[in-house]
């Protein structure tokens with residue numbers, strides 16, 4: 017009897033499951049533009065087919081861009097990655113991105129972050145990067161004073177000292193004419209700087225021999241996130257996950273030792289306390305309880321990651337774009353000479369910046385600012401992924417006035433596409449044009465809505481370190497731009513005419529033999545680590 021009942025129920029169960037799957041695949045998000053989906057695979061197969069159309073290691077943003085092109089570039093695109101991941105909604109319109117990042121009655125600190133558990137071995141479980149609600153508010157309030165504009169210039173000596181070590185490395189490369197990827201050198205430089213800013217510790221990342229243990233372990237750990245399976249669940253990549261766990265544990269132990277030692281120093285100091293991330297973490301604590309030790313260690317790891325990763329990538333693209341754009345290189349050099357003097361000697365520039373005029377001098381370089389802004393527009397190294405819990409009824413409105421419910425999806429504000437929207441940036445959207453950011457209130461830049469440039473994201477969860485990054489990048493450019501010429505080798509190498517001269521294209525940039533593309537390494541990085549040759553600039557020789 018029972019067997020008969022079960023047999024009778026089977027078709028009903030089958031019909032129920034089919035209807036459920038059909039609804040999820042073809043009905044639930046049908047209002048959002050998307051490529052054809054399949055009942056079994058959703059968009060997994062078609063996504064894979066698009067990946068295969070180009071270099072497999074190109075960043076998913078490039079693959080999404082090609083998919084969007086097929087759909088006629090709508091402001092939203094639905095990509096159903098179930099069962100491998102949650103379904104995703106890609107946002108390419110700045111107006112919709114703004115609806116996600118701004119506070120609302122439904123989400124007072126903006127739409128919650130997507131799950132970052134896969135990064136727990138790097139940033140810990142209580143990180144400011146992944147925290148939500150009151151825990152996040154408490155952390156942000158605690159660290160904000162460390163990033164107040166008046167305070168940031170106190171870091172100038174540390175930035176300058178560490179940049180001089182970087183210059184030593186570049187001098188060696190220039191003397192030997194060796195090629196090297198710039199990114200690892202810039203990673204070491206920015207890691208050294210954030211070590212001082214966050215913890216008041218010299219991490220010795222730039223030592224050629226006997227590099228600091230922490231950066232060695234950090235690099236090894238980050239290299240466990242290099243492929244497209246970076247955020248798969250642990251049971252899909254158990255060996256990688258075990259390696260991440262072991263390295264993460266060793267890093268955590270070192271950081272905890274630093275926290276213990278610094279806590280003792282902190283208690284002994286009676287005068288003005290520093291505003292490093294570490295000192296701010298100790299404020300109002302009576303003892304170094306296991307909980308304080310745990311959260312402090314997590315925040316330090318988070319700042320070490322966020323404070324070096326995107327800044328170094330941005331600098332590598334600045335070197336590249338300046339190399340390709342002779343008018344921009346000339347304008348930046350003229351500006352630096354005017355503000356800091358014609359001597360490319362780094363010690364002279366250092367003294368000029370240190371004699372109390374740092375802020376003034378840096379602010380006198382609007383073209384350099386425009387170069388940085390344009391580099392971040394063309395090559396945004398990060399983005400934000402959010403998620404709206406099931407049943408929360410998060411609805412966004414598209415420019416055509418239609419509403420879409422995004423519950424249960426990962427919402428990805430895709431800066432690389434928002435920043436190249438021709439509706440905002442016109443027919444030069446794909447060209448490097450720092451000039452677009454210069455000029456008075458009637459100029460083109462004033463017509464770009466603030467929300468259409470968002471490399472640091474916007475709203476309450478925007479980047480706490482953005483002003484610091486800006487100062488750091490400006491100082492580093494000031495120290496190296498007169499001294500060296502950077503020459504790309506391999507991908508992105510300049511094309512030459514019969515006389516061996518580079519050729520200008522219509523956008524007034526030098527033509528390249530092949531384009532260098534970005535890849536995914538937690539954030540977005542140039543695929544070859546920005547391989548370059550460094551030469552002393554003519555003015556230096």
Ligand code: HEM
Nearest residue numbers: 322323326327330398399400471472473477479480481485
């Ligand atoms: C060019 C350099 C940088 C870029 C493009 C950048 C970009 C971003 C972006 C897009 C976010 C939002 C991430 C998300 O929503 O998941 C973010 C958050 C954050 N960034 Fe940056 N960042 C840069 C430099 C820095 C630096 C130098 C620091 C530290 C000194 C820093 C610390 C942080 C922190 C702690 C957060 C989390 C803020 C919060 O949720 O309250 N960043 N950054």
